[in-house]
Amino acid sequence: MSLLRVTDLAVSFAGRPGQDPVRVVDGVALHLDAGEILAVVGESGSGKTVTALSLLGLNPTSPTCTTTGSVLVDGTEVIGLDERQWQKVRGSTVAMVFQDPSAALNPLLTIGTQIADAVRAHEPMSREHARRRAVEALELARMPDAKGRLGQYAHELSGGMRQRAAIALAIAPRPRLLIADEPTTALDVAVQAEIMGMLGSLCSDLDMGLILITHDLGVVAGHADRVAVMYAGRLVETGAAAGVLGDPRMPYTQSLLAATPRVDGLARQRLTAIGGRPPNPRERPAGCPFQPRCPVAVDRCSTTRPVRVDLGQGHSAACLLVEQRPTIEPPAVSVHSGPSVGVKILAEFDDVSLSYPVRGGVLRRVTGQVHAVRGVSLSVIRGRTVALVGESGSGKTSLTKMLLRLEKPDRGTVRYDGIDVTKPDRDQLRTLQRDVQVVFQNPYASLDPRMRVRELLAEPMKVHGLDTDEAELVRLLREVGLDAGALDRYPAAFSGGQRQRIAIARALALRPKLIVCDEAVSALDVSVQAQVLNLLADLQQQHGLAYLFITHDLAVVRSVAHDIAVMRDGQVVEAGPAEQIYQDPQHDYTRSLLAMAPGHPTAPQRSTA
Amino acid sequence: MAMTTKSPPRERPVLDSLRRDRRAWFALPVLVLLVLAAAAAPFLDDAVADTDTDNLLAGPSAAHLLGTDELGRDILVRVVAGALVTLEVATIAVGLALVLGTAIGLVAGYRGGWVDAVLMRVTDGLLAFPLLVLALTVVAALGPGLRNALIAIAVVTTPRFARLVRGEVLSLRTREWVSAARIVGVGTPTILVRHLLPHLAGTLLVFAALQASTAIMAEASLSFLGLGVQPPQPGWGGMVASGTAHLDSTWALSVFPGLAILLTIAAFNLLADALRDALDAHRPVLSPIR
Numbered sequence: 089m090s091l092l093r094v095t096d097l098a099v100s101f102a103g104r105p106g107q108d109p110v111r112v113v114d115g116v117a118l119h120l121d122a123g124e125i126l127a128v129v130g131e132s133g134s135g136k137t138v139t140a141l142s143l144l145g146l147n148p149t150s151p152t153c154t155t156t157g158s159v160l161v162d163g164t165e166v167i168g169l170d171e172r173q174w175q176k177v178r179g180s181t182v183a184m185v186f187q188d189p190s191a192a193l194n195p196l197l198t199i200g201t202q203i204a205d206a207v208r209a210h211e212p213m214s215r216e217h218a219r220r221r222a223v224e225a226l227e228l229a230r231m232p233d234a235k236g237r238l239g240q241y242a243h244e245l246s247g248g249m250r251q252r253a254a255i256a257l258a259i260a261p262r263p264r265l266l267i268a269d270e271p272t273t274a275l276d277v278a279v280q281a282e283i284m285g286m287l288g289s290l291c292s293d294l295d296m297g298l299i300l301i302t303h304d305l306g307v308v309a310g311h312a313d314r315v316a317v318m319y320a321g322r323l324v325e326t327g328a329a330a331g332v333l334g335d336p337r338m339p340y341t342q343s344l345l346a347a348t349p350r351v352d353g354l355a356r357q358r359l360t361a362i363g364g365r366p367p368n369p370r371e372r373p374a375g376c377p378f379q380p381r382c383p384v385a386v387d388r389c390s391t392t393r394p395v396r397v398d399l400g401q402g403h404s405a406a407c408l409l410v411e412q413r414p415t416i417e418p419p420a421v422s423v424h425s426g427p428s429v430g431v432k433i434l435a436e437f438d439d440v441s442l443s444y445p446v447r448g449g450v451l452r453r454v455t456g457q458v459h460a461v462r463g464v465s466l467s468v469i470r471g472r473t474v475a476l477v478g479e480s481g482s483g484k485t486s487l488t489k490m491l492l493r494l495e496k497p498d499r500g501t502v503r504y505d506g507i508d509v510t511k512p513d514r515d516q517l518r519t520l521q522r523d524v525q526v527v528f529q530n531p532y533a534s535l536d537p538r539m540r541v542r543e544l545l546a547e548p549m550k551v552h553g554l555d556t557d558e559a560e561l562v563r564l565l566r567e568v569g570l571d572a573g574a575l576d577r578y579p580a581a582f583s584g585g586q587r588q589r590i591a592i593a594r595a596l597a598l599r600p601k602l603i604v605c606d607e608a609v610s611a612l613d614v615s616v617q618a619q620v621l622n623l624l625a626d627l628q629q630q631h632g633l634a635y636l637f638i639t640h641d642l643a644v645v646r647s648v649a650h651d652i653a654v655m656r657d658g659q660v661v662e663a664g665p666a667e668q669i670y671q672d673p674q675h676d677y678t679r680s681l682l683a684m685a686p687g688h689p690t691a692p693q694r695s696t697a
Numbered sequence: 698m699a700m701t702t703k704s705p706p707r708e709r710p711v712l713d714s715l716r717r718d719r720r721a722w723f724a725l726p727v728l729v730l731l732v733l734a735a736a737a738a739p740f741l742d743d744a745v746a747d748t749d750t751d752n753l754l755a756g757p758s759a760a761h762l763l764g765t766d767e768l769g770r771d772i773l774v775r776v777v778a779g780a781l782v783t784l785e786v787a788t789i790a791v792g793l794a795l796v797l798g799t800a801i802g803l804v805a806g807y808r809g810g811w812v813d814a815v816l817m818r819v820t821d822g823l824l825a826f827p828l829l830v831l832a833l834t835v836v837a838a839l840g841p842g843l844r845n846a847l848i849a850i851a852v853v854t855t856p857r858f859a860r861l862v863r864g865e866v867l868s869l870r871t872r873e874w875v876s877a878a879r880i881v882g883v884g885t886p887t888i889l890v891r892h893l894l895p896h897l898a899g900t901l902l903v904f905a906a907l908q909a910s911t912a913i914m915a916e917a918s919l920s921f922l923g924l925g926v927q928p929p930q931p932g933w934g935g936m937v938a939s940g941t942a943h944l945d946s947t948w949a950l951s952v953f954p955g956l957a958i959l960l961t962i963a964a965f966n967l968l969a970d971a972l973r974d975a976l977d978a979h980r981p982v983l984s985p986i987r
């Protein structure tokens with residue numbers, strides 16, 4: 089008997105009065121055995137999180153939300169349980185780990201108290217016994233010095249340790265099924281690898297089923313036994329991870345794979361982006377939901393809704409053309425080249441250091457210094473992309489803040505085109521303000537939500553006395569692939585990828601020479617990420633732009649960088665042309681970073697159980 | 698999930714929410730009545746002073762619906778006319794405090810450093826006194842009268858706005874869109890007005906409504922002590938005060954203006970609550986997660 093058997097699960101949310109309910113999950117079927125890892129993959133809005141929450145009874149209650157179908161956990165039907173019955177299931181049978189561990193842990197309770205409470209909620213036991221169970225759970229989560237952590241609070245732990253604590257909290261009542269929603273997305277590469285490894289061994293050691301919700305196909309390839317691909321609330325392809333990723337039969341799965349940058353790919357290879365965006369749940373096409381974006385769609389795809397066809401060995405895909413074996417054309421090898429004209433150093437960091445004061449005590453006196461950047465020298469060359477790679481806290485962002493004049497270096501100089509950025513005269517300041525732009529990671533935070541796109545684009549131009557007529561604004565929007573209709577809307581009306589395009593258009597408004605991209609694509613879905621990366625590459629070619637590209641994703645680096653600088657603890661440990669760093673990394677840290685990068689999904693590493 | 702971004706932008710969600718709020722249904726008619734009464738006040742100058750010497754301290758009757766005061770003046774007319782003072786307090790005194798306090802808070806929060814330190818220590822100093830005590834001190838220094846009472850109330854309310862705004866600005870100024878504006882060279886005044894102020898509007902509106910009720914109470918108290926509105930101009934606080942001297946002969950003189958104060962304060966408070974909830978409800982109805 090399967091540990092989990094989901095049949096025909098559908099979840100609808102009530103709309104505003106007068107509107108029809110929206111079906112966000114439709115006809116989903118899953119099964120999972122003990123000890124198995126099932127990855128649920130999909131872009132934002134595909135319904136993967138709602139599906140997971142249904143397994144825990146955490147969707148809002150009727151009439152806001154209606155859940156139908158059948159979910160058998162360990163043979164027991166859980167759909168239709170009331171809140172009291174759910175409380176018995178949650179934690180003890182099914183548990184969940186969330187993406188953001190700092191939000192999942194109560195900041196006012198010690199780790200030990202929280203875990204002990206969770207255990208005692210399901211089994212009456214002495215405090216002492218609960219404490220032992222807490223230590224045991226922390227040890228299972230491979231928390232270093234498990235006993236010592238009991239008395240600590242969440243804020244005293246690092247991100248990775250917090251996630252271990254959150255996992256310990258989830259597994260302490262010994263659930264049969266664990267659901268992990270993007271458990272490593274917020275973490276650094278190295279920690280990510282450790283946590284995923286730990287979750288994998290937990291499953292086999294405790295004979296527990298794991299549902300891993302993720303958008304990262306690299307993680308799926310490395311850790312999942314089976315995979316379920318969701319699109320627009322439906323399950324479109326499922327099967328053994330090796331089968332689905334090695335021989336994807338649904339064009340959507342193929343497109344996702346093609347859009348994923350690969351660490352082992354060609355340098356600066358153009359990605360095959362998926363055009364458009366997932367359908368709005370209210371306006372899903374009558375036929376195949378992927379049809380509007382599908383490069384191989386035929387006429388009947390828009391009228392006939394495909395059902396999943398069994399392809400043998402548990403592999404099934406929902407595509408009308410599955411028998412014809414449609415394939416997305418492999419990307420024509422097109423590599424972005426560097427600048428053709430001579431090498432000109434545009435920006436230069438010369439032995440730069442930056443530290444932040446640490447204040448303590450009631451008088452907020454400076455009690456110490458955090459050295460964010462320590463003696464870094466680095467050049468950015470016109471028309472080329474320098475990727476700054478490193479984990480969070482390695483000083484990447486602090487370094488660029490000095491170029492952007494948001495921080496002043498304690499030591500060393502930052503020059504742009506011969507200008508010392510710390511003390512520019514009036515004209516030089518104007519030059520800096522025009523030539524050096526930034527695109528931030530989170531397009532939800534970097535655009536003033538109270539300004540229309542028109543005002544957002546015109547603002548920098550007005551400051552610099554440039555012409556802001558309609559035609560110019562429309563030209564900017566066209567350049568980033570948006571149309572004139574966007575001008576009078578607020579950022580809230582756009583998706584993440586579109587907002588990032590708006591942010592890029594704003595950066596382009598002053599015709600800059602250098603754009604700092606601070607994790608500019610990390611918050612985007614794979615298909616959208618590919619669109620934005622391609623856009624950045626096109627703009628570089630057209631305008632001879634230089635990019636200072638901050639990222640922690642080595643696969644993204646591979647697809648954009650001409651040069652790479654690896655940072656750690658505020659220092660550049662290795663720098664050079666991208667080719668050289670990938671082929672022949674010199675520093676141990678670079679080697680370990682490369683080794684820990686999730687492999688490309690077409691090469692699954694975990695064998696089918 | 699991206700559902701929040703995909704649902705169509707709601708049409709005037711704040712008004713919709715207010716329309717469904719029973720507190721708003723109580724508050725708005727009371728406030729409309731207040732404004733109408735205040736608007737009528739200039740036309741009541743003669744009626745306010747008109748004395749009916751045959752009926753001193755009379756209870757409610759057909760001729761005087763709410764009775765008369767110790768000089769035989771009609772209480773209803775004086776309560777209606779007294780609304781003007783109350784409205785002035787709610788608009789002029791609170792408006793003054795809003796403008797001043799917001800300016801101080803914006804500068805202190807955005808500039809930081811010693812500017813912030815100086816402004817906030819002064820603010821803290823003012824906030825350390827109980828509101829009424831401070832208002833009394835200011836009036837004592839300036840002399841009694843409605844104008845000075847308004848100034849006193851503005852002075853004691855300003856630091857409250859400054860504190861609130863500074864706190865909000867501290868968090869807003871680190872937002873990336875502010876950095877983005879600074880990087881392209883947008884000047885400080887523009888950042889304060891275009892990038893910070895609009896985000897404070899909702900909070901300020903709610904807070905102003907709350908402060909209006911406090912200010913009305915403060916003015917009534919000052920006038921009760923004879924430091925605010927000077928006779929013969931009608932003001933609710935002063936009317937309650939004169940009524941206390943005659944409580945053994947009639948209750949009407951104190952009770953009706955007192956009731957007017959109570960209703961107005963309640964209306965402003967409930968309006969503030971309703972507004973807060975309406976402005977908070979930015980989350981669309983269907984956002985089950987995140």
